[in-house]
Amino acid sequence: MSVRVGEFDRAGSAVRSRVAVLIAAMLLLPGCDASEERDVDTSKPHGAQFGFQTDIATSLVEEGRIAYQQYCVGCHxxxxxxxxxxxxxLDPKPRNFVLANFKFSSTRSGQLPTDADLKRTLRTGLRGSAMPPFNLLSERTLDGLVAYLKTFSPKWTQRRPAAAxxxxxxxxxxxxxxSDAIRxxxxxxxxxxxxxxxxxxxxxxSKINVYLEQFGSARRAGFRPDLHLAVAKPNSxxxxxxxxxFLRDYVRAGASVDDLYRSIAAGITGTAMPTWIDSIDVPAESADEPPIVSRSDLWAVAYYVRxxxxxxPPLLAEGKFDVRERPTPIYLYGAPPPATAPAEEAEEAPEIELDE
Structure with a gap:
């Protein structure tokens, strides 16, 4: 069948006219102002927001689950x-979200982190571990991951995150x-x-004793023999x-002065690192004198560590490093049951050859 140009133009014009009328009619409906952008409530499924395709709508938690399957499930x-x-x-091991003991946060040690804390860890990663930065993910995806991570532990329904x-x-x-801050x-x-x-x-x-006396503590006659090495302590x-x-190892939660202040002041949940923001105010004997130590001194410690x-050094020279193998774990809540020995396999019966 052949179509002449004039007929095609008339048919196309008719279709375009019908489409234009349909669009105009839609714009006349209440709430359909084309110049007005609709605000989307991201806490609700998209289908519930717009009233269509509710069977395939995804909530924020569901979007987080999809992202978790893509980025997180392999380790966690x-x-x-x-x-x-x-x-x-992996060593260190991936975080156990069921226990909900998040080490790095702006809240006091032992308390649940804020959403901003979780997003910061997702965005920046943890140096010296297998946790990479996911700084290319959208804010919506990060919000979804945070929402989904909370579904693993009942702690999130039993108590709210504390204030920073x-x-x-x-x-x-x-x-x-x-230099004054560092000293x-x-x-x-x-x-x-x-x-x-x-x-x-x-x-x-000798200098430690000078500093101890400066803050009102007694001098020590002796110190641990490995004073210039880190000491392994059990976590929770x-x-x-x-x-x-700090002269050798990565600082996982960030090495800026602000990051260091947060870790020192808030503490590290599940470890021997306490919350110092509540324990460092010591007033002087006289009200006219400055305090012996105050919260602002946590900034000084942060500058010193920085x-x-x-x-x-960028690379440690030969002989300036050692491999610190993790010792046998200490079980705070009782050792796990010993592995059962595999059952001995029954000996196969010898084959009997029959004379034909």
Whole structure:
């Protein structure tokens, strides 16, 4: 069948006219102003929001589940218990979302993190571990992952995340020369907070005693023999973990001064690292004198640790490093039952040859 050009133009014109009329009619319906953008409530399924395709609509949690299957299940496992297929090859092990003990947060040690804390870990990753940064994911996808992670543990329905720790003013922020902050941080690190109980000491024993006396503590006659090395301590799951040596190791939750302040002030959940924001205010004997130590000194410690990290060489020379094998785990809640020996296989009966 042949169509002449004039007929085709008339047919096309008629179709276009009908489409134009249909669009105009739709625009005249209530709530269909083309110049007005509709706000989407991302907490509800898209189908419920727009009133169509409710059978395939995905909620925020469902979107998070899909993203989890794509990015997270290989390490953290389908059940969120940290036993994905790749977990056997990883050290440190992937986070167990069922226990909901999130190490790095802006809340006090032992408390649930905020959504912003979880998104920060997803966005930046954890250095020195198999957790990469997912900084190319959209905010919507990150929100979905956070919502889905909360479905693994009943803790999220039993209690709400606590408020973030207070961030006191940084008295050293505007100083071009941070040497005063670093010197003060060295004194607080060794003399008041005594970080060398777990982390290494970066000064000699005699100087530690000077710092101890500066903050009103007694001198010590002796110190642990491995004073300049990190000491392994058990975490809440019974594993021995090493706190970082700032001249050698990665700082997982970020090495900026702000990141370090947050980790020092809030503590590290599930480890021996306590919340220092509540334990560092010691007033002077006289009201006219400055406090012996205050919350602002946590900034000084952060600047001191940042200075140590900056001194770390790009590569450690031969003989300047060692392999720290993780010792046998300590089980805080009783050792697991011993593995049962495999049943002995029954001996096969000898074949009997029959004479034909």
């Amino acid at each position: 496992g389908a059940a969120g218990d940290g036993n994905g297929e790749a977990a056997i090859f 720790i207070p961030i006191v003013e940084d008295p050293f922020r505007d100083a071009a020369d941070k 003060r941080g060295e004194a607080v690190y060794h003399g008041f907070v005594t970080c060398w109980s777990c982390h290494p000491s970066y000064v000699e024993e 799951e019974g594993q021995l973990i090493y706190p970082p040596d 200075d140590l990290i900056a001194k770390r």
